Amino acid sequence: MSYTIAITGKGGVGKTTITGLLISRLIANGRLPVLAVDADANSCLHAVLGVKVENTVGRIREDARIEASSGKVTGIAKQQMLEMKIAECLVEAKNFDLIAMGRPEGPGCYCFANNVLRDVIRKLSSSYPYVIIDNEAGLENLSRRIVQKVDLLVMVADPSKNGIETVRRLHKLAFEMNIDFKRLCVFINRSRTGKLPEEAVFLKNETEAEFVIALPDNQEIASFSERGESMLSLSPENEIVGMMDEFVKKLF
Numbered sequence: 001m002s003y004t005i006a007i008t009g010k011g012g013v014g015k016t017t018i019t020g021l022l023i024s025r026l027i028a029n030g031r032l033p034v035l036a037v038d039a040d041a042n043s044c045l046h047a048v049l050g051v052k053v054e055n056t057v058g059r060i061r062e063d064a065r066i067e068a069s070s071g072k073v074t075g076i077a078k079q080q081m082l083e084m085k086i087a088e089c090l091v092e093a094k095n096f097d098l099i100a101m102g103r104p105e106g107p108g109c110y111c112f113a114n115n116v117l118r119d120v121i122r123k124l125s126s127s128y129p130y131v132i133i134d135n136e137a138g139l140e141n142l143s144r145r146i147v148q149k150v151d152l153l154v155m156v157a158d159p160s161k162n163g164i165e166t167v168r169r170l171h172k173l174a175f176e177m178n179i180d181f182k183r184l185c186v187f188i189n190r191s192r193t194g195k196l197p198e199e200a201v202f203l204k205n206e207t208e209a210e211f212v213i214a215l216p217d218n219q220e221i222a223s224f225s226e227r228g229e230s231m232l233s234l235s236p237e238n239e240i241v242g243m244m245d246e247f248v249k250k251l252f
Helices: 015-028 045-049 057-070 075-089 111-125 161-176 203-207 219-227 239-251
Strands: 003-009 034-038 091-093 096-100 130-134 150-157 181-191 211-216
Touching (some): 015 045, 015 219, 161 181
């Protein structure tokens, strides 16, 4: 049974960076292999992990639409073609693999891509003891039941008053949408003081989060992000790396 971690939060708060950090520290602590899922249409997890994505589930959706409209592929052959293309989407790296949602390139909604991604995660997860999903802003991916159950739901916020209020709204939505998660962690990212802001002090009681952690603003991580370097290459002495190591150890 895979241990599944889902990352969510509003846009621009550092969800993908934190996803990359968690993957890095899972690997460093012997929690491997990891299946990394970039469920955001604006895929960028690959850059944080230092790998290149050649194909996405969104592209599969478009290819399947074209093939279906041509009438050349039906039934079992269509399913076999789909599975083959899914296999081509998987980026294999040392200690982790990555699959990306991507953006559908043709007209229509994301329903087919979502269904394909759900099946991909279900089929692949049995081969990975750890699955970590970088979601798009909000709880949309989780509400579509791309995964049925989450062991750890991670909400990321900036230290502003509005950022903290967003966590409260996301927590409320999680229950309204009946999202099935066992544990909750809140990261207050890029704290200038390195401490929880006053607004965040009460989050633990309000949300019943097991962890509410302030991550200080970090120059090395900011520089890596600006240069597009992998979070896997951060210095072991980095303060955030140490904090993430302690966090991962508390999970298991």
